[in-house]
Amino acid sequence: MESKVVKDSAGTIYPYAAWQKLVTSGDYMLRGKSRDADTLTLVKMTAEDKERRNNSIPALPPSPAFPIGQKKELFNARDLNGQKVDFKSLQGKVVVLNFWFIACAPCQQEIPELNQLVADNPDVVFIGFSTDLKYEVKDFLKATPFNYRQIYDAREDCNRYGIAGYPTNVVIDKNGITRFSASGYGTGSLTHLKKAIAEAKAQN
Numbered sequence: 389m390e391s392k393v394v395k396d397s398a399g400t401i402y403p404y405a406a407w408q409k410l411v412t413s414g415d416y417m418l419r420g421k422s423r424d425a426d427t428l429t430l431v432k433m434t435a436e437d438k439e440r441r442n443n444s445i446p447a448l449p450p451s452p453a454f455p456i457g458q459k460k461e462l463f464n465a466r467d468l469n470g471q472k473v474d475f476k477s478l479q480g481k482v483v484v485l486n487f488w489f490i491a492c493a494p495c496q497q498e499i500p501e502l503n504q505l506v507a508d509n510p511d512v513v514f515i516g517f518s519t520d521l522k523y524e525v526k527d528f529l530k531a532t533p534f535n536y537r538q539i540y541d542a543r544e545d546c547n548r549y550g551i552a553g554y555p556t557n558v559v560i561d562k563n564g565i566t567r568f569s570a571s572g573y574g575t576g577s578l579t580h581l582k583k584a585i586a587e588a589k590a591q592n
Contacts, residue, residue, distance in 0.1 A: 393427045394418065402430060414438070439579075447570060447580040453550035454558045454569035463548065465517075465539045468525060473515065473539060482512045482588045484581075485558040486536055487551045489519040490528050494573035495555040499534050501578045506535045509585060517542035517551075557581050561588040 394407040402410075407430050410416040417437065420428040433441070450456050462475035475483075486502060488495035506514050516536035518525050525540045539545065553571030559581065561567045568584030570577065 391426075394430050395427065396430045417441075445574075445577075445579070448572050448574070448577055449570065451551070451553070451556050451558070451569040451571045453552065453556065454566045456566055456569065458566055459564045460549070460560075460566060463545060465542070465545060468522065468529075468538045468540055473537065478513055479564060480562050482509075482562060482585065483560040484512055484514045484536075484585060485556075485560070486514070486516045487542075487546055487549075487556040487558075488516060488554055490524060492554045496532065498555060498573050498578060499532060503533065503535045505578075505582060505585065509589070512585060512589065513537070515539065517545055519543040519546060559584040559588050561591055563591075 390404045394402045394404075396402065407416075407418075410430065411418060415433055417431055417433055418428040419431050454460055464475060465473045467473055484505070490496075502514075506512075514536040516534060516538045518538060518540055519542055520528070520540065522540040525538055528534075529538070551571075555573055556569065556571040557578075558566060559568035567588045568581060570580070
C-alpha cells in the first residue's frame, strides 16, 4: 500500500503516514476504480458509511467468563460513593457491565462511545469494574468522565468472574441471562454491544 498514490477530492496528495493515520482513525476510507488501482481517493466517511461498515464487521467472540444464554452469579460490591451495589435488586432491569483498568489503552478508547450508550439508555443500569484503587479511579474520572456506576479495586471480583481480557463488555437481560459478552475493542465492536442492549430491552 505504501506505493499507492492517495489524493483527496481537491487533488492534494497525501504521504503514506498521513493517510494511514486518517484511515485508522475510523473517519476516512479509500476508494478506487478497482482493488488493484494505483491511485486511490481519500474520502471522509458519512454516518451511513460508518454504520454500513460497522454492521459488516463480525462481533468479537463471546467472553468465556460470561457464556451467552447462561446466568452468572454477581457479587455485591461498593461503588466509588460508598453505596452498596446489590445485583439482586436489579432483577427486571437490563444491566451492562464493563471490566477495565486505567492503563488499558483500548479501555480508554471506548469510553466516549460507552458514555453515549449511557445517555441513550436511561432505563439501563451501567456498572464498571476497575481493577485500580479508589483514589486512582477518582483522579482518572476528573479528567476523563466515565459515566458508568464505578466499582473500584475490583481485581478480586474480576478473578472470581474469570475475566481474562480487557476491556470486557457484558449485557445481562431482565431475567439475569447473559445476552452478549466480548473481550477486546475494535472498529465496530460497540455496534454489536448497542444492538444487544436494544434486543435485551425489547424482551419481556
